[in-house]
Amino acid sequence: MSGGPLYGANVFANGIRQHYLRYGGKGPVVVLIPGITSPAITWGFVAERLAERYDVYVLDVRGRGLSSTGPDLDYGLDAMAADVVAFASVLKLDAPALLGHSMGARIAIRAAVAAPEAFSRLALIDPPVSGPGRRAYPSKLPWYVDSIRLALNGIDAEGMKAFCPTWTDEQLKLRAEWLHTCYEPAIVTAFEDFHKDDIFADLPKLKQPTMLMVAGRGGVIEAVDENEARSLYPALEITRVPNAGHMIPWDDFDGFFIALGDFLSR
Template sequence: MPERFLSQAALAELAGIPAVSRWVTNRGQRIHVLDYGGDLPPAVFIAGITSPAVTLDFVVRRVRDQVRPIVVDLRGRGLSDDGVLHSLESHADDLNAVIGGLKLDRPLMVGHSMGAGIVAFLAAASADAARGSILVDPPLSGPRSGPYPTPLAVFETQLDEAYAGTTAQRVAEHWPRWPVAEQRLRALWLSSCGREAVAATHRSFESVEFAPIWQSLDARTSLIYGEESAVVSGEAVGRLALQNPSPAIVKVAGSGHMVFWDSPEGGLAALRDETARLLSAETSTMPKGTI
């Protein structure tokens, strides 16, 4: 069975996206991004474990009047190279390379799920990497915090279906709440995600603790989470607020972990609000920790 490929139908979807493909090379790995252009402040977006850059198109279109979106295909996904390392640190290094390679001046960073973990890692490690960070339902699992709620086998099953040629109808069985257009897009692009990249990333969910990263973040950070998320529970949010009261915390009512897909209007409204807040806020003088 072939692994990691893109059909002509998938590539044809790029023709309808108002963005330009660009590549940045980091340590020999070519990282692909979709650059939506414009003169507004840049914002770098990173999606989750099995979500190539193109799957965030419906999200970033809603903030193009606020920012210049740049959406990253993480290594092993979309049009980026496979890569060998898939640790949180390696992905954060790619993100930093994109910021430097495209000469982005202190962009806003926005990540969902795995992408949120990557954004948080870089924000905590580098005080000057960005003007602000929006973390959307990041993984809170880890050696002391328990396993990630979705087992690796679930992702592997969906990858097997994608490599064999899945359909929007089959995707809908896994993700019934999603808009039909996003179910169709996932059916076309999931096959671009590499099996080892997904497996290694899933391992990182359970080998890295989020709490030390979170405690190093400041008021230039927003956490957006789904009210019904199994990844970021209400109880966990309470602990995060006690551990570090500086970041803003925003709940999206009626949403699960896949915030923008589960509740597009509520999720996108929260994103717009937090984007506006961070863009308008004065640069914080709060000292930032390192990890």
Template sequence: MSDRPIHQEALADLADVPAVGRWFRSGGLRLHALDYGAVEQASGVQERPSVLILPGITSPAISMDFVARRLTDLVRPVVVDLRGRGLSDAPDDGDYSLGAYTDDVEAAVEGLGLGRTVLLGHSLGARIAAAAAIRPGAAYAGSILVDPPMSGPGRGPYPTTLEAFRKQLEQARRGTDAEEVAGFWPRWTLRERELRARWLASCASESIDATHRGFETEDFFDYWDSVPQPTTLVYGADSPVVDAAGAKEAASANSGARLVEVVNAGHMVFWDAPEGALTAVREALNATPTG
């Protein structure tokens, strides 16, 4: 944890989040999640279907707060701090493989008592959701994949270089602010840039390095065609991660999937076009049987 400073100012952000911090174990790791339905569950109110939200490569759970808040009338959102991010442990063995991430998904559903669950992932989280959905014995209610990286062997590189990620992490660890974050993410709201400034430093260096390597060595299309229905792939109209050719290949490879384009959005779909992205997700949830 020595290279993962989480300062009091960042922890204080949790006071404004309408969720309960919960913990579960995956192997030897203690992993953290924000549960937006825990209070209702404890009070005996009829529990809504669960949606497990899996963030991206440098996005602790709190970064998806603005998404989870907008879904609580439909579902019980639970946002995971992926291993090596936020308040979750980093693995001593440096295992950030898709297999390890999907182990964590199964552990979250069981350890948090989520029952029938829809998987909602953005970027890295979308790859994890797809890999989890095809595991033998998996019985998720559905999946929503938002702009999954389509780089891999024999394909173009992931558009954001590892050096760019490392530069942002270095800025966060020396101390940054919303104005400097705007240099990378000028379209984000002030609150989201402030959260980025305070929480990015919680990401372990190896969580970024190893995952980025996975973007180059693992092919999303090796398992996308096996993702069961119902599944929806949401992508940004201006995304360099899911470009027009990638969207066309995705539609052909999994003909039962719904593909939804969000206008005026790049890869950071929720941040670039929140209303369009949330409309797409809500429509997918409404079309997903969870009973």
């Protein structure tokens, strides 16, 4: 990463402390919601590029990073979506776009359904489409839990390479530094919700222009899922990054931005 955020800050919204990093400061507002074990700082390299055109707020989802955590919180999808709605409201963000990756994309969908006037558009980056009676999410829970437990005791970039072998040294160092902030029960709940909460049911309720970005090598979204999603929301715009796995910008940074295009400000 060549630069950094303008600042990091905390806001009390939906009854919890929500920590965020702000990049850019000019242009249309974008709220970036990371995935299941990605604190905000790990998306800095993407936010920096977005900040060339947008005013970007990257969230620490509850139970991750510097946001509220602990055994007394609800880590379900509805609670995380309510956080995003409250975040935008408390900061008086004027109909920002939501860009969510993986779990963050599911949060974006649920938030947009809950508050359709609050958000202008959605960029959904390879969201899990598993659910009751559906194909299982391809990643397995121990992959997350084992790495978090190692991080709690201290792990370096070399140790993290066993879990993320294709990442750069800088990306591995960031994950090794921050993964311990991912609260295991929050991760377990979110992972289980991938299989309990069917996000397809939300798609017909969307009102905003919406993009679905598919990782060509991710194994998360298949052609049958694309067809079903479009049947439920015919205006859905689908783009693909053929040579990327689920962590699209980690695998193909330029391909991610080519696929995103000008959607966020169109």
